[in-house]
Amino acid sequence: MVQIEQDILGKNDQYAAANRSWFRAKGILALNLVSSPGSGKTSLLTRSIQDLKGRYPLAVIEGDQQTSHDADRIRATGVSALQINTGKGCHLDAHMVGHAIESLGLAEKSLLFIENVGNLVCPAAFDLGEAHKVAILSVTEGEDKPLKYPDMFHAADLMILNKIDLLPYLDFDLALCLDYARRVNPGIEILQVSARSGEGLDAWYGWLAARMAS
């Protein structure tokens, strides 16, 4: 018998630590955007890029099982984007992101969005070296998503509730959703936005500006 006492995700965590110190040295703010498929992650991202591209150097890493549709949508905004296809994989890991940042040629003090595979389960366990995980939930999903997928909402520092322009047409219980999110993560910050109408986006840009400044 040999005692080894090793964390199974230790190798990923080592790559994540290397990414994190590289981001810090370059003054780059890296955000790991996580959500279920269809929450409007890419729409929020393209809108944010349009509004922010005069303010900071921006770049995007897109994770999807297949296709480069999302990276194509980002590139159409004039911002550099790199697509990672995970094939059968259900999440990005820190090693993939390390390779992506090598080929992206990021400018110092840039804002890097890492759009993870649409999945509220596995990406919670894999640190990519980001400064913050941002969970995006839309009001067309159930208000109990934070309870159904607690690991993800627990791991996120910010929850963006998207598509709030649709609230008048839905039975979504907003107060209950916010309460559920705070049950799994008492410290979580929450912003309510509509990437379509632009409502609430100033608060999101303010959140980003505060973190870019530090």
Add this chain to the structure above:
Amino acid sequence: MHEMSICEGILQVLEKEAGRQGFQRVKGVWLEIGPLAGVEAEALRFCFDAVVRGSLAEGAQLEIIEIPGQGVCLQCDQSVPVRQRFDPCPVCGGYGVRITHGEELRIKELEVE
């Protein structure tokens, strides 16, 4: 699905340790897993057999030791058991329980030859 990646992570650790400690075969692997590690034990067993096929750990026994979840309530300061992240504190009913145990996902020991 990420149980597959977890098993690949286990195999990488085994291969590295075999080089470092000079063993050829792994006959048993003891894992410590908490209820909040985000891993399903049954899915892990299923993937483990597939991943180690043709490796130094082919046919190895996988033993899973479950670590109980535990936390400290930020409101009443009591140490309390935790089964799920959204469980309220069983003492005061508050939701601010800080997890202290239960997120473990590690290899404890190996039986080798």
